[in-house]
Amino acid sequence: MHGHLDALEARMQQLQRDMRQAHLNHDSARVRALSGELKRTQNAYNALFGSDDAPEATPPQPRPADEPDGAGLPAREQVHQVLTLLTVPAAPKLLNQVHEAFFSGPLNTARLAAVRRDEERSFRSSPNARAYYICSALTADLLAPARALLALSTWPLEQRVVGPLTHRVHFLTSALRLAEAAAARTDDALQREPIRRLLLHYNRNIPGCPTQGPLDLDALRHSAAAELAIHADDDADARTEAARRAQQLADVERLFGNTLRNVTRLRRTS
Known part of the structure; x- marks a missing residue:
C-alpha cells in the first residue's frame, strides 16, 4: 500500500x-x-x-486571471509562485499585490504567518522531506528572522540575508522583475488595473522614471537597473559576510532564523 x-x-x-x-x-x-x-x-x-x-x-x-475569484492553489504554493517571480524575500502586502496582479487574485494574507509556522514545524519533524520550504529572510547582524519577510529554502543564503542596503536593492530588483513579467505577457498587461497600479508604485519611487504620460516599462527597467548598480556591490558584500557566519547555525536556524543563542559569538567570529 x-x-x-x-x-x-x-x-x-x-x-x-x-x-x-x-x-x-x-x-x-x-x-x-x-x-x-x-x-x-x-x-x-x-x-x-x-x-x-x-x-x-x-x-x-x-x-485564469480574467475569471471570477474562486479557490486556488494552497497558500504555500501561491507564495512559492510569487517569490519565484520576484527572486527576493517579500512581505505579505507585496506577496498579495503581486499575486493579485500576475496570478489568480488576492492572497489570504491572514494565512501567511500560519504557513511559515507550519513550514518550520514540518522541517523540524522531517528535515528536507519537501522539495522546498517557505522560510524566513535572515537579518545580517543577528541572523534572526527578518520581520514579516518570507523567502524560499532553495535560495542560497546570500539571497535570503537582509543587510542595511538590502531593502532598497529588493525594491529595485522587484521593479525589474515585475516590469519584465509585464512586458513578457501576450496581453496588454498595463490595461489590467492590478498590474498597472503595482508598477506605478515602483515608477513613483525610483528616480529617473517619467511621471508624466503613459507608464513606460523600458524607462522603469532602465531607471531601476541604473540605481541598482549603485548599491548592488556593497549590499552583496554585506550579505556574503553574513551568509558566511550563518554557516555556523544548525540547518533549521539557517532556514528559520537564529534563536539568539550565542549571538555575540556569531557576530564576532571571523
Whole structure:
C-alpha cells in the first residue's frame, strides 16, 4: 500500500506543478485537462484509505486571471509562485499585490504567518522531506528572522540575508522583475488595473522614471537597473559576510532564523 501511496502523492505533486506552468502560459485548456487528472488521482489516493478516514482533498487548480475569484492553489504554493517571480524575500502586502496582479487574485494574507509556522514545524519533524520550504529572510547582524519577510529554502543564503542596503536593492530588483513579467505577457498587461497600479508604485519611487504620460516599462527597467548598480556591490558584500557566519547555525536556524543563542559569538567570529 505504501508504494501505491508514494506513487500517487508524487503524481499529484507533478500535476500541480504542471498546472501552475500551464496557468502561467495562459493555457486554460491544459489547466482543465490536468485538473481532471488531478481529481482522478486524488480519488484513487482517497480510495486506499476508505471514505471515512481519507485525507483532505487537494485544493482545486488556480483560475485564469480574467475569471471570477474562486479557490486556488494552497497558500504555500501561491507564495512559492510569487517569490519565484520576484527572486527576493517579500512581505505579505507585496506577496498579495503581486499575486493579485500576475496570478489568480488576492492572497489570504491572514494565512501567511500560519504557513511559515507550519513550514518550520514540518522541517523540524522531517528535515528536507519537501522539495522546498517557505522560510524566513535572515537579518545580517543577528541572523534572526527578518520581520514579516518570507523567502524560499532553495535560495542560497546570500539571497535570503537582509543587510542595511538590502531593502532598497529588493525594491529595485522587484521593479525589474515585475516590469519584465509585464512586458513578457501576450496581453496588454498595463490595461489590467492590478498590474498597472503595482508598477506605478515602483515608477513613483525610483528616480529617473517619467511621471508624466503613459507608464513606460523600458524607462522603469532602465531607471531601476541604473540605481541598482549603485548599491548592488556593497549590499552583496554585506550579505556574503553574513551568509558566511550563518554557516555556523544548525540547518533549521539557517532556514528559520537564529534563536539568539550565542549571538555575540556569531557576530564576532571571523
